[in-house]
Amino acid sequence: xxxMTLGFVLFMAVLLxxxxxxxxxxxxxxxxxxxxxxxxxLGDWRFLGMLFAISLLMWALGRGISKYSGTGKAKAxxxxxxxxxxxxxxxxxxxxxxxxxFSRIFGMSHVTLKIILPIGISFYLFQAISYLADVxxxxxxxxxxxxxxxxxxxxxxxxxxGPIVKSKDxxxxxxxxxxxxxxxxxxxxxxxxxxxxxxxxxADRLAVAVDAVFSAPAAYDSVSITLAVISxxxxxxxxxxxxxxxxIGVAKMLGFDLGINFNLPFLAKNPSDxxxxxxxSLSSWFxxxxxxxxxxxxxxxxxxxxxxxxxxxxxxxxxxxxxTFIIWGVCWAVASTLHKIFSDIRKHLKIQSKGALSKLSxxxxxxxxxxVTVPFFVPFRAGNLSTTGVIFSRMFTSPNGIHYISVxxxxxxVLLFAxxxxxxxxxxxxxxxxxxxxxxxxxxxxxxxFVVFTFCFAYIGNTAFIYSQF
Amino acid sequence: xxxxFSQSLxxxxxxxxxxxxxxxxxFFYNRPTAFIxxxxxxxxxxxxxxxxxLHGTEGHGxxxxxxxxxxxxxxxxxxxxxxxxxxxxxxxxxxxAGERYADVLNSRLSDGxxxxxxxxxxxxxxxxxxxxxxxxxxxxxxxxxxxxxETGHTQYSSDELEKAMxxxxxxxKYLGANIAARMSGKEKLTIKVKEAFPFYTIAKNQITxxxxxxxxxxxxxxVDIKDYSEKMNRALxxxxxxxxxxxIIMYHPTVSVNPDGTMTAQKEKTDDAFKKLCADxxxxxxxxxxxxxxxxxxxxxxxxxFSDTSMGAGHLNADxxxxxxxxxxxxxxxxxxx
Numbered sequence: 112x113x114x115m116t117l118g119f120v121l122f123m124a125v126l127l128x129x130x131x132x133x134x135x136x137x138x139x140x141x142x143x144x145x146x147x148x149x150x151x152x153l154g155d156w157r158f159l160g161m162l163f164a165i166s167l168l169m170w171a172l173g174r175g176i177s178k179y180s181g182t183g184k185a186k187a188x189x190x191x192x193x194x195x196x197x198x199x200x201x202x203x204x205x206x207x208x209x210x211x212x213f214s215r216i217f218g219m220s221h222v223t224l225k226i227i228l229p230i231g232i233s234f235y236l237f238q239a240i241s242y243l244a245d246v247x248x249x250x251x252x253x254x255x256x257x258x259x260x261x262x263x264x265x266x267x268x269x270x271x272x273g274p275i276v277k278s279k280d281x282x283x284x285x286x287x288x289x290x291x292x293x294x295x296x297x298x299x300x301x302x303x304x305x306x307x308x309x310x311x312x313x314a315d316r317l318a319v320a321v322d323a324v325f326s327a328p329a330a331y332d333s334v335s336i337t338l339a340v341i342s343x344x345x346x347x348x349x350x351x352x353x354x355x356x357x358x359i360g361v362a363k364m365l366g367f368d369l370g371i372n373f374n375l376p377f378l379a380k381n382p383s384d385x386x387x388x389x390x391x392s393l394s395s396w397f398x399x400x401x402x403x404x405x406x407x408x409x410x411x412x413x414x415x416x417x418x419x420x421x422x423x424x425x426x427x428x429x430x431x432x433x434x435t436f437i438i439w440g441v442c443w444a445v446a447s448t449l450h451k452i453f454s455d456i457r458k459h460l461k462i463q464s465k466g467a468l469s470k471l472s473x474x475x476x477x478x479x480x481x482x483v484t485v486p487f488f489v490p491f492r493a494g495n496l497s498t499t500g501v502i503f504s505r506m507f508t509s510p511n512g513i514h515y516i517s518v519x520x521x522x523x524x525v526l527l528f529a530x531x532x533x534x535x536x537x538x539x540x541x542x543x544x545x546x547x548x549x550x551x552x553x554x555x556x557x558x559x560x561f562v563v564f565t566f567c568f569a570y571i572g573n574t575a576f577i578y579s580q581f
Numbered sequence: 582x583x584x585x586f587s588q589s590l591x592x593x594x595x596x597x598x599x600x601x602x603x604x605x606x607x608f609f610y611n612r613p614t615a616f617i618x619x620x621x622x623x624x625x626x627x628x629x630x631x632x633x634x635l636h637g638t639e640g641h642g643x644x645x646x647x648x649x650x651x652x653x654x655x656x657x658x659x660x661x662x663x664x665x666x667x668x669x670x671x672x673x674x675x676x677x678a679g680e681r682y683a684d685v686l687n688s689r690l691s692d693g694x695x696x697x698x699x700x701x702x703x704x705x706x707x708x709x710x711x712x713x714x715x716x717x718x719x720x721x722x723x724x725x726x727x728x729x730x731e732t733g734h735t736q737y738s739s740d741e742l743e744k745a746m747x748x749x750x751x752x753x754k755y756l757g758a759n760i761a762a763r764m765s766g767k768e769k770l771t772i773k774v775k776e777a778f779p780f781y782t783i784a785k786n787q788i789t790x791x792x793x794x795x796x797x798x799x800x801x802x803x804v805d806i807k808d809y810s811e812k813m814n815r816a817l818x819x820x821x822x823x824x825x826x827x828x829i830i831m832y833h834p835t836v837s838v839n840p841d842g843t844m845t846a847q848k849e850k851t852d853d854a855f856k857k858l859c860a861d862x863x864x865x866x867x868x869x870x871x872x873x874x875x876x877x878x879x880x881x882x883x884x885x886x887f888s889d890t891s892m893g894a895g896h897l898n899a900d901x902x903x904x905x906x907x908x909x910x911x912x913x914x915x916x917x918x919x
Contacts, residue, residue, distance in 0.1 A: 323891035329842030330881070498840075513838070513881045518888045552591045559592075559599035567603055567783050571790035 112153040113271070114303075114357045115311065122150070123361065130365060131291045139289055140258050143365070147267035151230065154271065158229035161199075162265055168195065169239045170260040173246045177253030185247060192243040196236045203228055208432030231270040233429060237396055238264050242278040244400050250279040259285045268362040272354050274372040274392035277399065281367075289366030298546045299364030304562055305544060306356025311569035313523050314350035317342045319570065320517035325492055328502045332512035336505050342520040343492045344485045345527060348376065351390070356544075371542065377484075377531050378540045380476035381454075382447040385484060386423075393429070397422050412455065419451055420444045435490035435499060442487045477535075604780040611637040612779040614646065615772040616703075617760055621752035623666070623718040624703040625710070627651065629772050630761045639895055640675030640887040650757030651700050654678070654687075659695035661917045664722040666711055667731030670833065670897050671702035675887065680899040685906035690917060697917060699725070708732040712745035715820045720751035727827040727916045729909065735832060735855035736804055742812040746819060803850075810854050817862040827916045829865040833905055836873055836885060838893040844877040846870030869908045876904055 112119050126146050133139050152159050172192040179185040207226050214220065242260065245251040254260050263281050264270075324331050324339035331339070352373035362369045372392050379385035386394040402422040408415040427440015457463075486503070493499040505512070534543050547554035614632040619625065627650025628634070636642045647653045652672055665671050665683050673681030679688075683698045690697035701718065711718075711730055718728065753759060764772075775781065821828065832855075834846045852868075859866035869884075876882040884901030886892035897905065 319891050323838075323886075323893070327838045327840050327842065329840060330838045330844065332881075511881060512842070513883055513892055515886075515892050516888055517891075550588075552595060555591055555595035556598055559595045560602060563596075563599045563603045564606075566787060567607065567780070569787065571787055571794060 112150055114354070114361070115307065118153075122146070123364070127291055127296075127364060130289065134288055134290075136285075136288045137258070140262050140285065143267075144258065144262045144265065147262065147265045147270065150267035151265065151270060154230045157227075158232075161229060162235065163261070165196070165199065165236070165239055166261045166264040167257055168192070169242055169264065170254060170257040172243055173253040173260065174255075176243060176246045180247075180249070189243050189247045193240055196239050200232060200236050202226070203232055205432045231272070234273045234275055235264050235270055237275050237393075238278065240400060241275070241396065242282075245278045251282050254282070266362075266367075268358045268365075268367075269369055272351070272358070273390075274355055274358065274369050275396050276369050276392065277396065280370060284367055291364070291366065295363050295366055297549045299360040299362070301360070301546045301549075301558065302363060302544065303357050303360030304558070304565065306353040306358075306360060307569075308561065308565045309349040309353030309356065311353075311571075312565055313526075314346050314353055315570035316519045317346035317349070317517075317523060320515075320520050321346055321492070324515065325498065325502070328498060328505060330513050331505070332510060332514050333506055333508060335513060335515040336502055338516060338520055340489055340502065340506060341485055341524065342517065344488050345520075345523060347488060347491070348373070348389075348527075349523075374542050375531055375534050375540060377481055377527070378477055378535055379480045379484075380473060381480055382443065382450045382483075385480060386443075386447070393426065397426050401425060416448050416451060420448045423447050430491070433494070434496055435493060438490045438496075438499075439487060442490075446483060446487075600780055604778055607779040607783060609635070609637075610779075611635060611783060612776070613782050615775040617650065617764075617772075619755045619760060621717060621750050622755040623701050623714050623721045623751075624651075624706055625714070626703055627757045627760070629769075629776075630757050632772070632776060634674065636674040637889075639890050640898060641889075642674045642676055642678070644674060644678060646757075648758045648761075650760070651702065653696060653700050654684070657695050658699050658724075659691055659697045661726045662695075662697050662699050663727040663729055663913055663917065664699050664701050664718070664725045665729045665731065666706070666718055667702045667729075668706045668733070669702070669704045670733060671700055671731045672704065673700075673702075673897070673902060675896040676899045676902055680902055682897070682902040682905040682909070685903055686910060686913060689906070689910055690913060698729075698913070702731075707737075708734070709737050709741040709745040709816075712742075712816050712820055713747065714749050716748040716823055717751035719824050721756065725826070726919070727829060727913065728824055729829045729831055729913070731831050731833070733833055733835065734849060736809075736849045736851040737813075739805075739808060739812055742809075742816050745816050748819070748823075806851070806854055809851055810858060813851075813855060814858050814861065817858050817864060821862045821864060827865065828863075829867060829909070829912060829916075830859055831867045831869065831905065831909060833869045833884070833897065833901070834873075836877075836883070836893055838883065844874065844883065844893070846873050865912060867908050867912065869905055872904050872908050873901075876900070 112122065126142070129142055130139060133142060148159060148163075151162060169192060172188050175188045176185045176192075179188065203226055242251070242263065246253045259282060262285065263276075263278060266276075266281075269276060321339050321343045324335060325343070328336055328339075355372035359369045359372070370392065372390060374388040374391065376385055376389035379388050402418055405418040405421065406414055407418060410418075421444075423444035424437075424440045427436055427438075427443060430436045430439070486506075489502050490496075490499045493502060530543065534540055547558055549555055549558060612633075612635040614628050614634040616626040616628050619627060628646035630646055630648045630650050633643070633645045636644075644652045645655070647655060652674070663686075669675075671681075671683065673683065678684065681700075683700045686698040687693075687696055699722070701722065706714075708730065711732075722728070754763070832852075834848065834852075836844055836846050838844050846869075848870075856866050856868070873882075873884045876884070882900045882904070883892045884897055884904055885895055887895065887898055
């Protein structure tokens with residue numbers, strides 16, 4: 112089941128009605144857990160057992176870590192739990208890749224294991240690790256009842272494609288009853304509608320143009336390819352942030368806060384700023400559970416650069432088992448490290464711009480960061496090194512080819528540019544979403560207009576969320 | 582209770598006004614016109630004569646239906662003219678007036694005061710249905726010098742070809758002008774309301790597309806060439822027997838833009854058999870595939886696709902229409918000069 116189906120609307124309607132009349136906390140958790148497992152099973156029932164088993168194991172390990180807190184056993188249990196999670200992820204996500212490349216390197220006959228990737232595995236295993244680490248570091252208490260851990264790891268709004276919510280942010284929300292309030296419903300429905308617009312109107316329409324060019328880049332001229340590459344960046348942003356908005360909106364309707372996952376990433380001034388605005392839940396997870404445990408910036412400059420490089424590289428690899436994702440990770444690792452080095456030099460030399468020069472340098476930084484970000488997404492989309500090479504070679508030369516300027520790409524670029532400009536000037540570069548007061552008729556009209564336009568202009572085609580493949 | 586009722590009323594009125602506003606916007610984006618069903622005639626539907634339509638979901642076109650309910654300029658037919666029978670590609674809503682292959686042919690074949698190429702087309706009027714309606718076409722256009730049949734495929738199922746053999750009769754009362762004259766005030770009002778409410782058509786299309794998602798038709802499977810040849814031969818022989826004057830079948834295959842940068846016209850399993858059957862039955866066969874490929878090699882012209890969709894798929898664009906006109910021009914000039 113995905114969010115953009117009538118079946119899901121029915122599912123949510125029933126769930127909200129049931130939750131509305133259920134005041135007991137434990138009963139609410141049971142209902143939400145059942146709903147989450149039904150949601151997951153409707154997507155792919157085959158791995159429901161694994162989700163359940165992993166969640167139960169994490170609960171048990173959490174209890175053990177808490178019991179042996181301060182001793183070597185706690186650390187061993189943490190390591191064991193993380194190892195199980197990473198091994199599970201490794202088997203399902205990376206084993207095929209390793210087997211294929213191993214057989215290629217050693218000239219063996221091609222081995223393809225055809226392992227099916229369980230839905231949401233990259234997301235919920237990271238939440239599982241988050242729980243164990245937070246218990247170990249005493250950021251959360253080990254839960255006495257497995258119910259809360261089952262719900263935390265399997266919570267349906269974010270299980271398929273995130274946001275990755277840390278246990279210290281989610282578990283406290285389970286200690287109080289969740290009322291279905293008008294305010295949460297209003298906020299949640301509007302957030303969902305914005306996400307739906309981004310996904311169905313913008314991302315899916317851009318995908319038509321992007322797919323055409325990326326499937327045969329050798330046929331298109333450099334202008335068409337450049338436009339397709341920029342369009343893909345926008346498509347990915349609208350697809351993923353659209354999904355995140357829908358997930359956050361659904362959770363809010365149920366009274367849960369999943370945080371923010373995107374904050375106008377195209378206003379980023381540098382690679383670090385970009386990752387504080389793009390897929391925030393993932394980057395903050397890597398910061399808290401990889402970068403900081405490696406030592407962060409507390410072990411000298413060279414070690415900081417190394418930690419940053421490794422963190423960004425792993426972040427790239429998380430996205431998928433392919434050389435293109437590894438390259439993507441390396442690109443970001445290099446960019447982030449170079450920026451860190453550059454920042455340190457600036458700090459050391461006390462170089463600082465002020466006033467109008469500061470604003471100008473800020474604007475230039477945003478443009479440069481965008482110009483660097485866009486090509487980084489080429490291997491992400493191209494799927495293989497050969498296509499990546501063709502795209503780059505044709506982007507920067509001027510070969511002849513099909514001249515294809517997608518009118519929707521131009522329209523949406525202008526729209527997103529306007530939104531970012533308004534946010535930059537009037538909202539301190541922060542997300543512009545402000546829920547309307549739907550108790551007033553005029554805002555009801557605005558909301559209805561938004562929904563009706565989304566319905567009319569939605570591209571009803573392939574609605575598979577890009578990030579659900581991770 | 583009072584608050585609930587008041588809020589519900591507010592939501593309903595807001596929704597209605599939103600739909601009206603959206604409808605207004607759609608007037609400038611996509612405004613199809615209502616069509617009228619009919620039985621004993623060349624096509625199974627026609628547009629309401631005099632109605633206008635704006636097409637914007639794929640390409641862009643603005644047209645007015647003529648007195649017969651087809652999409653032709655408001656000009657009389659020439660003394661010697663060819664009737665172009667086909668589906669949406671011949672209708673050509675996706676391109677501007679003047680860019681359709683019918684219009685390009687008219688600009689070359691006539692002096693501008695009459696139509697040398699007359700469009701008789703309808704969405705979904707594929708070859709089997711054209712064959713089924715062929716007797717009616719010959720009756721409606723008995724004064725035409727030639728009939729050109731447009732098709733985007735040569736492969737059709739046995740069932741379709743069998744059904745095509747049952748010919749529809751022609752009745753003058755089903756001519757567009759006659760249907761319009763007989764329509765009641767209520768029927769005319771229904772059409773006007775549908776035309777004024779493009780939101781209804783867009784909503785219907787979105788719902789249809791949503792229901793069809795996941796049930797996309799797969800490629801046509803294996804074909805028994807022997808069985809196909811036998812049935813298609815019967816069908817072509819039938820239409821040949823019903824029309825003694827020049828008969829041309831114009832086949833515009835789909836194309837594929839390939840990863841290596843080339844573009845190839847797709848070949849169906851039945852193409853060779855179909856070509857031979859046309860020759861056997863004295864039907865001129867024009868395959869625009871090689872014309873498409875040549876134009877691509879010369880300057881990367883792609884005959885299908887638009888800037889609001891993607892290249893290489895969908896309907897004929899202005900370049901595609903021009904290439905089709907180029908392919909037909911020589912033959913039609915010769916036929917109309919006889």
